[in-house]
Amino acid sequence: xxxxxxxxxxxxxxxxxxxxxxxxxxxxxxxxxxxxxxxxxxxxxxxxxxxxxxxxxxxxxxxxxxxxxxxxxxxxxxxxxxxxxxxxxxxxxxxxxxxxxxxxxxxxxxxxxxxxxxxxxxxxxxxxxxxxxxxxxxxxxxxxxxxxxxxxxxxxxxxxxxxxxxxxx
Numbered sequence: 001x002x003x004x005x006x007x008x009x010x011x012x013x014x015x016x017x018x019x020x021x022x023x024x025x026x027x028x029x030x031x032x033x034x035x036x037x038x039x040x041x042x043x044x045x046x047x048x049x050x051x052x053x054x055x056x057x058x059x060x061x062x063x064x065x066x067x068x069x070x071x072x073x074x075x076x077x078x079x080x081x082x083x084x085x086x087x088x089x090x091x092x093x094x095x096x097x098x099x100x101x102x103x104x105x106x107x108x109x110x111x112x113x114x115x116x117x118x119x120x121x122x123x124x125x126x127x128x129x130x131x132x133x134x135x136x137x138x139x140x141x142x143x144x145x146x147x148x149x150x151x152x153x154x155x156x157x158x159x160x161x162x163x164x165x166x167x168x169x
Contacts, residue, residue, distance in 0.1 A: 026154045027092050032066045033085035040092050040153070043079040046072045047092035047153040055085060073151060074158050092153040101146050101162070104139060108132070110159065112148060124150060127159050135162050 027042055035041055037050050048070035056065045063084040070079050073094065083089055099112035099121065108126040113119070126132040138146060142164055149161035 025093070027090040029088035030091045031085075032083040032087050032089050033064070035066070035068070035089065035091075040073070040094050041068060041070060041081075042090040042092055042154075043068065043070055043081045046077075046079060047074070047094065047156075048072050048079055073153060073160070074156055094151060094153040096149060096151050096160075098147045099150055100165075101135070101139060101148050104136060110148065112150070115147075124157055124159060131159070131161075135159070138162065138164060 030041075033055070035050060035053065037053060039050050041048055041050055050068055050070045052069040054067045056067065058064045063086055065082050066085050068081045068083070070081075071077065072079060081089075098115070100115055101110060102113050102120070103111040104126060105111070109122060110124050110126060112121045112124065114121070126135060135146075135148065145165045147163055147165060148159050149163075150157055151160045
């Protein structure tokens, strides 16, 4: 007999796994060398759209490095990152959806309706600055309605565009 000892896991040794509430991840991995301009990527924890990228030559013992310049899709802030071309970077799952604008309240929150199922949503604020002013002005003078483009990624949502609906609808 060699004196083997059985080890039992106690309750505090168990592994706990956190799950996203919808079961779907907000990002997925993609090799850095496969990323392209106008695609999305996570930089410093923010969902961004790539506006410029360049690849450096490999060094004597190293890997080619990819230099990414991107704009935060919600704030427009410029972010940069450098990543070895063989490494993976997170790519945000970005969803774009059109909603009909029903109303804008005094605090700047928009009342939106999903044209596919008539669900309403009241938790998105008008964007700051010029876009918000254009939407408010068009809404106040327009009599045939307008659609707003809402982009969602990584638990954030924002209005990123609008268009007036045709007069014949």
